[in-house]
Amino acid sequence: MTEQHDRAPSPPDEAGRVFASDRLPLAIAYADLLATEGVVRGLIGPREAPRLWDRHLLNCAVLGDVVPQEASVCDIGSGAGLPGLVLAIARPDLRVTLVEPLLRRTTFLEEVVTALSLPHVDVVRGRADALHGERTFDVVTSRAVAPLERLLQWSMPLVSPDGALVAMKGSNVADEIDAARPVLSEWRCAEPEVLTLGDGVLVHSTHALRVAWADPAQVGWPLAPAKRSSRRRRSR
Incomplete structure (x- = not known):
């Protein structure tokens, strides 16, 4: 990475409640990389740098409260690594895969993984599908990747029978659920669960949406392997 002299703001007191003492230095180093290289490369807006901790790092770190121990995690459309890299920093027990189609972003992600020595993180350049x-x-x-109805089509084929989509969402999450009812039915999903995260830690709590399979024994998704194969043959 190119040398930069700007740094992220100092971590707030709440950071010590979200990141273990041995992980906080990694979070600080990541914040500095976001505030410098992330801004230079257009991955983070210049106005975001002063509020990296409250708006991004702490916001993403509390997602770890609803991720099971030693889980495999896939972060689709990872961008600058939010929330996937933050989860990997906060939770070394996780196996994290960052999926991102743009080269300049995956290059940044790979450099961060190397710089912070995160052997439990894998970077994949490509689309979720x-x-x-x-x-x-x-x-x-x-x-902040897509509305729920599109997110389901990208995410659910990647969810194991006993797993779940756990996406960070804004205050309009109830409207997204209503709009996605037909897709939820098509994909045989259980009733979505809205989770409130960060109470007592964040200035403003955040939301995550959890969607599991209705019946883990009968997982099925519309994009059947036979159809995928036939499409590949037609495209050649």
């Missing part, structure tokens, strides 16, 4: 039928995860997460 490139992994459909190839891999599944205990948790598939995302932040």
